[in-house]
Amino acid sequence: MQFVFTPIHKVLYASKHALHSVKTTLLLTLSAVLFFSLNATAQSTNGTIKGTVKTSDGNPAEFVNIVLTDTKLGATAGQTGHFTIKNVPAGTYTIVASYIGLQTQTKTVTVTAGETATVNFVLTEGAKDLQEVYVKSAKHNKFLKKETEDVARLPLKNLENPQVYSVVTSELMKEQVVTCYVDGFKNIPGTGVPLVYNNGRTTLLSRGFVTGNFIRNSVAGYNFNSIDPADIEKIEAIKGPTGTLYNSSLASFGGLFNRVTKQPNEWAKTEIAYQTGSFDLNRLTADINQPLNKERTILFRVNAALHNEHSFQDAGFNRGFFVAPSLTYHVSDRLTVDIDAEIGNSNATSAYRLAPDAKGKTYNVKDLGIDYKRSFANNGVDYLSRQIDLYSLVNYKISESWKSQTMFNKTFSTTKGMVTAFTLVDSTKQIKRQVTQEDYPYYITNVQQNFIGDFKIGHFRNRIVAGVEYYNQKSNNTNVTVNTPAINYLDPGAAYNSFTADKVSTLVNAAAPKAGDYVQNNQSSYAAYVSDVFNITDRLNAMASIRLDRFVNKGAYTPADGKTTGNFSQTAWSPKFGLVYQVAKDQISLFGNYMNGLNNVTGSSFDNTPFKPQYANQWEAGIKIDAWDHKISSTLSYYDISVTNTTMVDPDHPAFNIQAGTQLSKGFEAELIANPVSGFNIIAGFAYNNSKITKGDASVEGLRPANAGPARLANLWMSYRITHGAVQGLGFGVGGNYGSDSYQTNTKTFKFTIPSYTTVDATVFYDQPKYRIGFKLDNLTNEKYWSFRLAPQNPTRGTLSMSVKF
Incomplete structure (x- = not known):
């Protein structure tokens, strides 16, 4: 099947001729995407296996090997514990989760053509034990948490993302005994000495521009006062003008800081x-x-x-x-x-x-x-x-x-x-x-309101986010x-x-x-x-x-x-x-x-x-x-x-x-x-x-x-x-x-x-x-x-x- 437009082409084409109707543009885009997605799925003769691997205390377990026995198919759990095995022929399989030094776990999974089966593993070891195994096998970079969907609003790995960003984890802030939110920014290139205002509100630098702390979990988290680090999982510094996915009044031309x-x-x-x-x-x-x-x-x-x-x-x-x-x-x-x-x-x-x-x-x-x-x-x-x-x-x-x-x-x-x-x-x-x-x-x-898609058009993977936003201050x-x-x-x-x-x-x-x-x-x-x-x-x-x-x-x-x-x-x-x-x-x-x-x-x-x-x-x-x-x-x-x-x-x-x-x-x-x-x-x-x-x-x-x-x-x-x-x-x-x-x-x-x-x-x-x-x-x-x-x-x-x- 041949297609004249990809979804983004349709948006750009429609935007030139219908600036007066954003709603119409988005509906056309989503309709086209759904049409292509359904057709691509219908033609598939294989299925997909997705899942997560966690430790007994609820933390993601990365680097764990996931293998379908008697096949050459498998995957490795990423930093969020997620794994995906694609193009799996329909049938019933034995799936194994293993890592050197940890107890192997085995489950049975049935794959249906054109569908996704979900299998989740929970390791009996806690995050503490798993971390020690990682370190002993020289495979754990404990401050590396680059994989995030916040930056692009899509399931996009750091190596796939054309934008530059830094991530400061709660583990790093705990090691550095951070009791003040802005002390975590010491680990981000180019942020400088914090600028503290009369009410405790803070700004820092990003690429030579004063940048505030107004984004929380990727949406407006405008706080005119100081921010306590007690519930911070990580700080994401997204670099450069980010006017496409974020409210421009909450970011600077140098970027933005997103507290997760x-x-x-x-x-x-x-x-x-x-x-x-x-x-x-x-x-x-x-x-x-x-x-x-x-x-x-x-x-x-x-x-x-x-x-x-x-x-x-x-x-x-x-x-x-x-x-x-x-x-x-x-x-x-x-x-x-x-x-x-x-x-x-x-x-x-x-x-x-x-x-x-x-x-x-x-x-x-x-x-x-x-x-x-x-x-x-x-x-x-x-x-x-x-x-x-x-x-x-x-x-x-x-x-x-x-x-x-x-x-x-x-x-x-x-x-x-x-x-x-x-x-x-x-x-x-x-x-x-x-x-x-x-x-x-x-x-x-x-x-x-966002609609997020991850699908194929023919053999080409397409990941798209389309949304609308209202903000009042x-x-x-x-x-x-x-x-x-x-x-x-x-x-x-x-x-x-x-x-x-x-x-x-x-x-x-x-x-x-x-x-x-x-x-x-x-x-x-x-x-x-x-x-x-x-x-x-x-x-x-x-x-x-x-x-x-x-x-x-x-x-x-x-x-x-x-x-x-x-x-x-x-x-x-x-x-x-x-x-x-x-x-x-x-x-x-x-x-x-x-x-x-x-x-x-x-x-x-x-x-x-x-x-x-x-x-x-x-x-x-x-x-x-x-x-x-x-x-x-x-x-x-x-x-x-x-x-x-x-x-x-x-x-x-x-x-x-x-x-x-x-x-x-x-x-x-x-x-x-x-x-x-x-x-x-x-x-x-x-x-x-x-x-x-x-x-x-x-x-x-x-x-x-x-x-x-x-x-x-x-x-x-x-x-x-x-x-x-x-x-x-x-x-x-x-x-x-x-x-x-x-x-x-x-x-x-x-x-x-x-x-x-x-x-x-x-x-x-x-x-x-x-x-x-x-x-x-x-x-x-x-x-x-x-x-x-x-x-x-x-x-x-x-x-x-x-x-x-x-």
């Missing part, structure tokens, strides 16, 4: 952990997993944390409570429902934020002479934050080739209290302290900003203690009301998208994706004067293309991609022409390696991102902007995850980024944007775990991070430099089936270094972690 949470499994398991250490750290966490019925179709898991920590400075603290319950209900073989929540409350002081004096004569933070341990704050000037986030996911298996995925989430996040910001007056060596009394709630609604901001008397930052004297909540409240109460003291914001986006991966051969595949976005911003409404400003609407297309060729099957692949991202821009030019969306276009090429029985995994890539439609001052009308600015961000990234010898694991990364404003305001044209961070960043972590003998389970780890010089301000008239830094961390641990003890030292050399907001980072810090498992 822990989900219930079929085996009862509990782990209680306690961490204590420097700066009065006291942290208690619990991870409890329990099936709720004997059939193990209703599964429950809850992760919780109590956290209390002071700053290394003379004032500052963070006290919080967090709980994340989750429920999975396997209604039938076809239908699964997941419901989970994140509920948290915290009380904290603002993150340190300092702005230099642009008219001053000091150009480096080290030269200011400010005491590193002075906070210039007071523990009474604090705020309260709260989050109540609800999520649901419904997976329905339509057929052997198609499934439906429906996601809904509703999140609430708020900050109420006093947040601070400091500014220097260099000529008088003074610091001005500003306080905003605010109540800032965010309300987010996100609905997403509302906020009601009440705020009053006041300034307290400036003090000398070198010798503040008694005036240092004048920064109190009572004095701030007095100033707030005396402030004259303004229309902007209470502002309501409301914005929505509507999107439709389709992405197709087409296997030209078993080694060569092509990806094509496209997304249509309709963005509606109702503007900022101030009830005091009844005015609305900044309201606008924009519609934009975002395409993506990729090509992958496996030079050595399942070991080495060459890849290239073109990706597009967008950012909606408010405002208009002097002649009232509405601004268009800002676009980023990325070209990238590189190599991915997963070789030597998974002991070596590496990605090397070169990228070039050009940004257009950036706003800049109109030279003919200085009070207005025009959309003529451009920016270039290009560079090289390298990542290595290795297990060269038994028990020894390495994670290493390097990122070089060359960012430049190629056309813009005269004050910055030709310069590196200050918020692009260091041009060079490197990370390294090495650990060794003894795998046999009397001290089996004893391990050691050492690593560090490096960042080159960067700027807080970079203009032709004023530059303020943040110096380079090198930090070294080390850990020792003893891991046993029923308990674990670990001790970590961060910043061994007591390096002084700063974030983009000139916030001093932690000096040497020790953390002791103890956990029991049952």
Whole structure:
């Protein structure tokens, strides 16, 4: 049978002639796909065997060999424990699961032509025992978890995916005694020093662009407050403009960070952990997993944390409570429902934020002479934050080739209290302290519907995801900003203690009301998208994706004067293309991609022409390696991102902007995850980024944007775990991070430099089936270094972690 169009061709063809009807386009695409799929299946004379291999405690068991006896057919379980044996002639077989050092298991399976039989194995050994077998046989790279369906929303292996991404696992974060979410990003190339905002919200770098933490389990997880790592299974850093499959308002032109949470499994398991250490750290966490019925179709898991920590400075603290319950209900073989929540409350002081004096004569933070341990704050000037986030996911298996995925989430996040910001007056060596009394709630609604297919057209494998998404974000901001008397930052004297909540409240109460003291914001986006991966051969595949976005911003409404400003609407297309060729099957692949991202821009030019969306276009090429029985995994890539439609001052009308600015961000990234010898694991990364404003305001044209961070960043972590003998389970780890010089301000008239830094961390641990003890030292050399907001980072810090498992 010959076909004129593949599904993605139909979408592109229809989109040219029916832009007014996204619904029609998607229906045509899905109809065509279903037609081809059913015909291809009907012609098949063979069947397929799929299944999973798990340990007795519910964890996936990789590398296990699956063989049909008396045939040459078989497979090996992947990192998620899944295996597939295709083109199996109809009949009844004996199927065997085996691995050196483990007990062999045997089952019987019947294969029907054109259908898929499912066989699942559960090894009597636990994950701990299996891990020891892996390490002893030099076949376990314990920090390698690259196989994920989150990045492409499809069953796509890393070597098949033309996009670059990094994954930080919960196992790695446990080894590094991570008690703060952003500490896990030390293992991702190019992320730099975290930027912490007044309410605990954090951003990091990705390819020279500031990138937030607003994605959870591949959908909107907008959290205006800090993120607790208690329920994090892994962190995925997806690189480059990702406007095709993700909401552009939640990502940057450099990429996005997706936090994947822990989900219930079929085996009862509990782990209680306690961490204590420097700066009065006291942290208690619990991870409890329990099936709720004997059939193990209703599964429950809850992760919780109590956290209390002071700053290394003379004032500052963070006290919080967090709980994340989750429920999975396997209604039938076809239908699964997941419901989970994140509920948290915290009380904290603002993150340190300092702005230099642009008219001053000091150009480096080290030269200011400010005491590193002075906070210039007071523990009474604090705020309260709260989050109540609800999520649901419904997976329905339509057929052997198609499934439906429906996601809904509703999140609430708020900050109420006093947040601070400091500014220097260099000529008088003074610091001005500003306080905003605010109540800032965010309300987010996100609905997403996906149809995911995996089928053949003739001999060609086709994997496709098509979906629609609705996103709405509302906020009601009440705020009053006041300034307290400036003090000398070198010798503040008694005036240092004048920064109190009572004095701030007095100033707030005396402030004259303004229309902007209470502002309501409301914005929505509507999107439709389709992405197709087409296997030209078993080694060569092509990806094509496209997304249509309709963005509606109702503007900022101030009830005091009844005015609305900044309201606008924009519609934009975002395409993506990729090509992958496996030079050595399942070991080495060459890849290239073109990706597009967008950012909606408010405002208009002097002649009232509405601004268009800002676009980023990325070209990238590189190599991915997963070789030597998974002991070596590496990605090397070169990228070039050009940004257009950036706003800049109109030279003919200085009070207005025009959309003529451009920016270039290009560079090289390298990542290595290795297990060269038994028990020894390495994670290493390097990122070089060359960012430049190629056309813009005269004050910055030709310069590196200050918020692009260091041009060079490197990370390294090495650990060794003894795998046999009397001290089996004893391990050691050492690593560090490096960042080159960067700027807080970079203009032709004023530059303020943040110096380079090198930090070294080390850990020792003893891991046993029923308990674990670990001790970590961060910043061994007591390096002084700063974030983009000139916030001093932690000096040497020790953390002791103890956990029991049952």
